Amino acid sequence: MPLPPAGDxxxxxxxxxxxxxxxxxxxxxxxxxxxxxxxxxxxxxxxxVTAGEAWLDVDGEAPRLLRQGSMSLxxxxxxxxxxxxxxxxxxxxxxxPVEKVSERYEILRHGGGGARTHITYGVMEVDHVAARRLVGxxxxxxxxxxxxADDAGWLSSTLRFIAREAAxxxxxxETMITRLADILVxxxxxxxxxxxxxxxxGWLAALRDDQVGRALRSIHRAPDRDWxxxxxxREAGMSRSAFSARFTDLVGEPAMRYLTEWRLxxxxxxxxxxxxxxxxxxxxxxxxxxxxxxxxxxREFGVxxxxxx
Numbered sequence: 001m002p003l004p005p006a007g008d009x010x011x012x013x014x015x016x017x018x019x020x021x022x023x024x025x026x027x028x029x030x031x032x033x034x035x036x037x038x039x040x041x042x043x044x045x046x047x048x049v050t051a052g053e054a055w056l057d058v059d060g061e062a063p064r065l066l067r068q069g070s071m072s073l074x075x076x077x078x079x080x081x082x083x084x085x086x087x088x089x090x091x092x093x094x095x096x097p098v099e100k101v102s103e104r105y106e107i108l109r110h111g112g113g114g115a116r117t118h119i120t121y122g123v124m125e126v127d128h129v130a131a132r133r134l135v136g137x138x139x140x141x142x143x144x145x146x147x148x149a150d151d152a153g154w155l156s157s158t159l160r161f162i163a164r165e166a167a168x169x170x171x172x173x174e175t176m177i178t179r180l181a182d183i184l185v186x187x188x189x190x191x192x193x194x195x196x197x198x199x200x201x202g203w204l205a206a207l208r209d210d211q212v213g214r215a216l217r218s219i220h221r222a223p224d225r226d227w228x229x230x231x232x233x234r235e236a237g238m239s240r241s242a243f244s245a246r247f248t249d250l251v252g253e254p255a256m257r258y259l260t261e262w263r264l265x266x267x268x269x270x271x272x273x274x275x276x277x278x279x280x281x282x283x284x285x286x287x288x289x290x291x292x293x294x295x296x297x298x299r300e301f302g303v304x305x306x307x308x309x
Contacts, residue, residue: 014134014186019044021178023123025098026107027082029054033111034083034090043123044075044135046181047082048162052117055088057081058141069159070145073188075138082119084111120162122181129265130220133203134189139196144188158183206250211236215247215255223263224286229255259286264300267293271309278305 022043027035029052037045047056048071056072057063058080066072074080081090091110099107126132158180165176193199206212215236219227232255233243247255263285270281282293297305 014189019124019131019178019182019185020127021104021122021124021181024105024177024181025121025123026105027117027119027121028107028109029084029117029119030111031084031114031117032088033117034081034088035093035096035108035110036081036090037079037093039079040077040123043077043125044073044185045077045080046120046122046124046185047072047074048120048122048159048184050118050120050159050162052115054082054084054117054119055086056141057083057086061140064143066143067145070143071159071184071188072144073142073185074140075135075142076140078140080141084115084117120177122177124181124185127269129262129269132265137198137202137204138189138192139198142188142192144184144191203251206247209246209250211238211243212247212250215243216251219259219262223259223266224284226286227256227259232259260296261300263287264297267297267305268301268308271305275309281305 029035047054047066049066049068051068053065053067055063056066058074059078063086064072083090096108096110099109101107126135162177162180162184165180193204200208207216215232218225218232218235225231229244230240232247233240236243238246244255247258251258253261267281267285270276270284274281276284278293279290282288282290285293287293287296294305297303297308301308
């Protein structure tokens with residue numbers, strides 16, 4: 001898939017938001033019911049209400065009613081509860097029986113036999129440094145309502161499509177749900193980026209900045225280049241001193257420190273999925289030798305690159 005236009009570094013960050021669906025669950029609940037989901041480190045969770053309604057109670061946030069045709073996103077695995085009413089008892093998730101349909105898909109049936117609610121629940125991992133940076137700046141929970149959105153037509157159609165795939169689980173259904181979930185997650189984040197004051201701060205503000213954004217885009221597209229503060233300042237069209245001060249002010253750390261972290265995070269992810277020799281990995285991410293790469297990697301993560309593999 002081609003990258004977004006060169007003038008859209010924020011679009012590039014969304015382009016790199018590759019999600020890996022680790023589990024999808026169709027919850028068929030009847031009132032009264034409640035499910036208590038513990039902390040799930042390193043993942044984001046997506047809740048799509050396809051029938052009925054449910055209350056979502058996320059730690060640190062006020063409970064909110066999710067009606068049919070709405071979704072929520074908990075981007076950092078914060079503990080939360082879904083239930084039929086704000087005061088309904090919530091049973092621990094892992095104590096409830098489920099029907100395993102496949103390795104990545106299950107059905108949960110729970111409740112007291114009253115009003116019916118269906119929820120499609122997704123657990124997803126992000127697997128790129130840009131995605132983790134972006135997720136780290138998101139709020140505790142995001143909401144998207146198909147009936148309130150300006151583009152409600154396609155959104156409600158997507159939610160209905162997910163509901164159908166979840167109900168029938170035809171051949172290829174898991175793949176369809178995974179792809180549709182990607183679209184919903186990106187739309188929820190885009191909606192937040194367009195409207196939230198917090199989206200104008202930190203790393204996201206740096207991406208939007210005309211000058212620092214160009215330097216960040218250059219690092220992201222070519223982490224193997226022999227970058228210096230001077231060469232990055234040229235990319236930004238600024239003097240060395242002005243660029244250094246502005247980069248640190250917006251990003252929260254000096255440019256060369258950011259470059260090192262970016263390279264090593266990319267390298268660690270690459271090591272987890274590749275058998276490429278360490279010397280080649282070192283060159284791929286901008287290190288002149290395997291020894292220099294190994295020293296930097298151990299300083300950053302406390303372990304050698306070989307042990308990660």
